[in-house]
Amino acid sequence: MDRVAIDLHIHSILSPCGEEEMTPNNIVNMALIKELDFIAVTDHNTAKNLPAVMAVAKELGGGICILPGIEVTTKEEAHILAYLPTLEAAMELDQIIYEHLPEVMNEKELFGPQYVMDEHDNIIGEVDKLLISATDIGVDRLWDLVTALGGILVPAHIDRKSYSLIASLGFIPLELNIKTCEVSKKETFDNVLKNFRFFKDYQFIHGSDAHQLEDMAEREYFLELPDMQRQTLIRYLG
Ligand SMILES: [Zn+2]
Numbered sequence: 001m002d003r004v005a006i007d008l009h010i011h012s013i014l015s016p017c018g019e020e021e022m023t024p025n026n027i028v029n030m031a032l033i034k035e036l037d038f039i040a041v042t043d044h045n046t047a048k049n050l051p052a053v054m055a056v057a058k059e060l061g062g063g064i065c066i067l068p069g070i071e072v073t074t075k076e077e078a079h080i081l082a083y084l085p086t087l088e089a090a091m092e093l094d095q096i097i098y099e100h101l102p103e104v105m106n107e108k109e110l111f112g113p114q115y116v117m118d119e120h121d122n123i124i125g126e127v128d129k130l131l132i133s134a135t136d137i138g139v140d141r142l143w144d145l146v147t148a149l150g151g152i153l154v155p156a157h158i159d160r161k162s163y164s165l166i167a168s169l170g171f172i173p174l175e176l177n178i179k180t181c182e183v184s185k186k187e188t189f190d191n192v193l194k195n196f197r198f199f200k201d202y203q204f205i206h207g208s209d210a211h212q213l214e215d216m217a218e219r220e221y222f223l224e225l226p227d228m229q230r231q232t233l234i235r236y237l238g
């Protein structure tokens, strides 16, 4: 068994709310400095910075593993973390999600830029549609899409009063077979269990939801995994 340090909820510069310092190189280097083992860059409704993040991690080595992920906003306005086994699967989901975003364009001055970067932190593009809009994909449909790609879902910050599955539905639909829920950094697992007894049937993880480098997790959230394979982590979470 390995004690694995995780931070599976990090935003890059591509999220309009992500700081400009959240470049692929800065995120991976910060994860190395913090000695994290597994990280996930989960931008709002997009995976378009994952090719760069994964290329940087491969280039730098140092044992850091990247779990491909997207923080999807469902039709119900719930934030759900979708984790995928491969970059290809994440890019496939990215494309589907983009088609399901409304035709609302980003206003850079208002929301912030949505930069796509290469592995040298050069800006190689910008995403046109506003990525923090809700998609028209319901959580049940998202489940079908993600599991068909070999991925799993983890409802994000379920303790939050807005943009969480609990805030929008009030419960976790049983047919989704969800095993893990994410709890905000500032909330304790015990408190969530006290407030919602049905969570006793789920396992919890913390994620930083970092939008700036200093908010990324330290070596503070651990999982016990038999090995460092991406597939092992996915199986653990889902
Ligand atoms: Zn969120």
Ligand SMILES: [Zn+2]
Binding pocket: 009, 011, 071, 209
């Ligand atoms: Zn987030």
